[in-house]
Amino acid sequence: MKRNRRRPESLSLPMQLWMAVFLGLALLYIVGLSLLKSAGDLHVTNEITGENYVRILSGRYAEVLWLSVRLAALTTLISLALGYPFAYIMTRLGPRARVWVLLLVIAPSWTNALIRIYGWKILLYANGPINSLLQTLGIIDRPLKLLYTEGAVLLGMVYAMLPFVILPVYTGIERMDWRRVEAARDLGASPFRAFLTITLPMTLPSLLAACVLTFLPSVGLIFLSDILGGANTVLWGNVVQDELLKSRDLPFAAALSAVLLLLTLIVILLYRRAGGRGEEMVF
């Protein structure tokens, strides 16, 4: 039924042009760059070569990619596990309470993300509030190493990504026709089975959208692993950054970016295979 609302294609032409020029061409430029030979210091020769990719395949990059994907996947899973129930409960609140909770979810994004991550850093310091509290309560003798761990990065990522689960899922559940859940109860389903067989499948599109919206940014996050993970947690984004700003090897950085691009493409294709149409990403 929603499909019938499709607007005439011509109306979206300016938008498509904009995307083609500023996104499509830029991406093509990166892929093109990745096939050139570096002349050092952000310069390139016009010799075409595949050796940048050979270098990626041979180095420790597979390890970095694996860690990035693993952390992003974990971030997605944890965010879903926290965000879905949160969004579900939100839809069951009264209209006034709902507005306040929604505000609490969105309000943090009004401050700079960097500042918020530094906030976490302060909390996680060896002599920071969390360790002090645990020591005062006598739960631990010595401060725990919280900062500069994978766990800290994961915590920061979940914190940053949670709204991107809560908002689409909230919209998805909010749009759902509760009468179908009532029909399930009427036919003999307990509240829990009605949730599993009706609510969950019917909100699956928003869940898929939340996966994409969480996973993709998580793979590419840079400053988060810098600040909370230090030198211990090197993610794909950090490698790209290093190649660009430290080694100043433009083509190689482009090749690394192209890998990320490919990953993005694969995720989007999987999303579409699963039936996602992108509608749920607008909220």
Next chain:
Amino acid sequence: MKDRTPLLSLRGVKKRFDGFEALRGIDLDIYPGEFVSLLGPSGCGKTTTLRLIAGLDSADEGVILLDGQDISNLPPEKRQVNTVFQQLALFPHMNVEKNVGYGLRMRGEKKEKIAKRVQEMLSLVQLSGLEKRMPSQLSGGQQQRVALARALAVGPRVLLLDEPLSALDLHIRRFMNRELKRLQKESGVTFLYITHDQEEAMNMSDRIALMNAGAFVQVGTPQELYDAPATAFAASFIGQSNLLEGTLREADGERGILTIGNADVPCRLRRPASSGEKWFLCLRPERLRCAAAPEGDFALPAVLREHSFVGGVLRSEAELADGRLLILQRQAEEDAPMTPGQPVFISWNPETAPLVPWEEATHEA
């Protein structure tokens, strides 16, 4: 019918929404195998009644009994009643077969048994062969049948239907009316059918519970409601009627004389009435006689106004001496041709014209 024990009973059921009284204490008994309609205008509390029976809402006062057991506090999944919802509420991510088998799966029935029952249900609603279709690939009427099969598959003691046909075109609706009646007879399941369409209710029901503003106006067979409406609302909501205000001049047992304007007409008193009281006389358009000269004991003089043909039936309006309009309905060929503007005399059989309690403001159906 009355000597059997009721299958479903409502006793003094009340429901409020934020102080608004949606149900003001309703009582109803439904007997096994009956087809009972809950008829009333939109917003009178029909859906609310049904949701209370299904357990989707809880009553503020009163009890609901199924087979003599108080089910008021059971959750919906524990009540042996099933519902065909107004908006159908089919499961969009399941095909026809999965939709119809849903209740049986929830009950943990064996696969073979479910498959067999689903086939039975689909052939009952004449949808065999469409097992694998998704609800979105079905027409409105077919979706209707899936919803019906889904609710019947579980074997409810009472099937609750909330205006299941209201989204369909008129001619499909009338066809589905007959289908539903056939289905009810074949399955033997007790139906509680909600509708705001009096024609539908009259066609299908064993009994009708006529509802208005959160209360029952009258409960009875279609014939009873038509022949002896309890209130002016009942008279105008069911069928068409002319309600003429009059004062009882004489009341002698079952016989009375009613003064309408400056004419006296005989009437039959079916309930206690005394002279001097105001009453409505309920005249059904098809029970009125219209003649060029007075016939019989009495007749109201009038002037013929509009004519119109509707499906072989001639409908006309006649204006009484005091300016009130009467609607008449006659078979087209039956009477001598009459022309608008012509003086006529209106009469009727007093036995077929019930008295209805007079009230200040009358409702228009």
